[in-house]
Each structure stands twice: as structure tokens, then as C-alpha cells.
Amino acid sequence: MPASNARALEKAKDLPVDGLILDLEDAVGPADKATAREQACAAAASGEYGHREVTIRVNALGTEWHDADLAAACAAGPDGVVVPKVGSAREVRGLVEALERHGAPDRTRLWAMVETPRAVLDAREIAAASDRLAVLVLGTNDLVKELGARFVPGRAPLLTALSTVVLAARAAGVAVLDGVFNDTRDAEGLVAECRQGRDWGCDGKTLIHPAQVDPCNTAFAPSEEEVQDARALLAAWEEGAGRGVVTHEGRMVENLHVEVARRVLAVDEAVRARG
The missing domain is CATH 3.20.20.60 (Phosphoenolpyruvate-binding domains)
Structure with missing residues (x-):
């Protein structure tokens, strides 16, 4: 400005x-x-x-x-x-x-x-x-x-x-x-x-x-659907720890997907904190 x-x-x-x-x-x-x-x-x-x-x-x-x-x-x-x-x-x-x-x-x-x-x-x-x-x-x-x-x-x-x-x-x-x-x-x-x-x-x-x-x-900002999907993916990842292959909604989950999901939630948290 x-x-x-x-x-x-x-x-x-x-x-x-x-x-x-x-x-x-x-x-x-x-x-x-x-x-x-x-x-x-x-x-x-x-x-x-x-x-x-x-x-x-x-x-x-x-x-x-x-x-x-x-x-x-x-x-x-x-x-x-x-x-x-x-x-x-x-x-x-x-x-x-x-x-x-x-x-x-x-x-x-x-x-x-x-x-x-x-x-x-x-x-x-x-x-x-x-x-x-x-x-x-x-x-x-x-x-x-x-x-x-x-x-x-x-x-x-x-x-x-x-x-x-x-x-x-x-x-x-x-x-x-x-x-x-x-x-x-x-x-x-x-x-x-x-x-x-x-x-x-x-x-x-x-x-x-x-x-x-x-x-x-x-x-x-992440949409509500993106936030919900990120939470569900992380839950599936944590539940499947040690099993080798983890899937979520038919998709194979790897470390990179977990990092993306965590970033989505971190951005969402920051947005909500700003009000």
C-alpha cells in the first residue's frame, strides 16, 4: 500500500x-x-x-x-x-x-x-x-x-x-x-x-x-475437507505403524504423504490462531 x-x-x-x-x-x-x-x-x-x-x-x-x-x-x-x-x-x-x-x-x-x-x-x-x-x-x-x-x-x-x-x-x-x-x-x-x-x-x-x-x-488456507483428510491419513499412519504398508482411502501412504498432512494441519492451526 x-x-x-x-x-x-x-x-x-x-x-x-x-x-x-x-x-x-x-x-x-x-x-x-x-x-x-x-x-x-x-x-x-x-x-x-x-x-x-x-x-x-x-x-x-x-x-x-x-x-x-x-x-x-x-x-x-x-x-x-x-x-x-x-x-x-x-x-x-x-x-x-x-x-x-x-x-x-x-x-x-x-x-x-x-x-x-x-x-x-x-x-x-x-x-x-x-x-x-x-x-x-x-x-x-x-x-x-x-x-x-x-x-x-x-x-x-x-x-x-x-x-x-x-x-x-x-x-x-x-x-x-x-x-x-x-x-x-x-x-x-x-x-x-x-x-x-x-x-x-x-x-x-x-x-x-x-x-x-x-x-x-x-x-x-486448507479447506475443511483437506484438514479432515490430513487427520484421517495421520490416524491411519499411526495405526499402521510397524505393518510395512499403510493405505488410506485406497492410497498407499509413505513418509512424504505424512509430511504433507502435517504441514496442512500446521497451516490450519496457524490460520485459526490468527482468527
Whole structure:
């Protein structure tokens, strides 16, 4: 959300979301950059956002605002600093050095936006470049532009790129967030894209409007049927311990299925705990 919008920052305190990206970049015009920086840093330092992770998206490397944004964000100590258009592992290491130089607390992690062909091709190296990098964020709008592709239902032109980034994140053990859905009036399209991102293995989705929050939460949370099936599978596994082959609903159960079921229940528990 644009950090220049004080009303939006106030409203964010009550949104049922896991995290907030207070934006200093695309959502803020040049004349409002300084105000947005001040308000974002004040919000991040306030401690008024409860369980929500509060991050600040700074302007990209090479822009006239980047250095001041990064220094101010480090002083505010948010949960994360989101950097757009990260293109290489070298840039990640440079950003981490800058975080340390500006005195960012240890809990302030780096979130790198992957939104260019170069970044996609180097995603594995980017994801593994530093222990301080915690999240890859898919910048789908910029990626469509850079590819010369088109926005189409199902995102076929992006599938190779987005799957590559998910693979890179999983290989490095970092989280990955799907890109935004642009049409705030298309509820069905949003739900379909949320489900697609979840099916790919994304940990969540970045959103641009409060109306998108509930559909996204529903899509990424385990359904009641998934929870019941996970519990039944675990019960069958525990009952069949030592028998060799365990089946559930006609399906053979192995350790990997047990791990998936436990993850479903852990996510469900976390969702319920957030209320």
C-alpha cells in the first residue's frame, strides 16, 4: 500500500493479513517520496500492527531515492526491506552489506523482488546469496513487460518463469510470494489466480486492494475437507505403524504423504490462531 496515504496506513492495522508492504516505489509519485518515507518508517517503528509483518518497499537500486530510503528503513527496523528489480546474487550481497552498514537490526530481513528475465535465470543464485534473504517476491507486472508478453487468464506466458522462481526458493529454503492480480473488480479471476499460485507452491500472494484479502486467505488456507483428510491419513499412519504398508482411502501412504498432512494441519492451526 502507498506509504504516502496516511489513511491507508491506519486502516492496515485492522486488515486480516499476515504482512504489509508499505510502498515507497511504484505507488508513490516523485513529489510524495519524502512524505511516504517518513510515514512508512514511523509506521514500521510504531509497534501498532500486531502480529502482521511490516515491511518497507524501497525504491530500486540506481534510483535517486534508493540510498535515503534504505538508510531510513534500516533505522526504523521493520520486519523486512523489500527491494524491487533485484537482478543478481552480487546485488543481494551488496544490499545485505548496506543493511548492516546502516545498522538494521538482525530481525530486519531482505525481501528480493524477481521481475526481470535476468533475475529469473539467476533466481537460484539470488535465493542462496545470503542467509539474510528471507523471501522472493514475484514481480509479475514488470516480468510481463520485460518479456513482451501479454496478460492472459491462466498466465501461460509466465509459467516457466514463475515455476523457476518457486524451484529456486525451495532449493534455498526461502519463502516465495506470488505477484499481484491487477483487476480489483474480477473476483473470479483473483480466486483462480490465488489457487494457481497455491498449486504451484507459493507461500502466499501479494495484494493491491483490501477487497482481495478475504478471497486470498480462503484460497491459501486448507479447506475443511483437506484438514479432515490430513487427520484421517495421520490416524491411519499411526495405526499402521510397524505393518510395512499403510493405505488410506485406497492410497498407499509413505513418509512424504505424512509430511504433507502435517504441514496442512500446521497451516490450519496457524490460520485459526490468527482468527
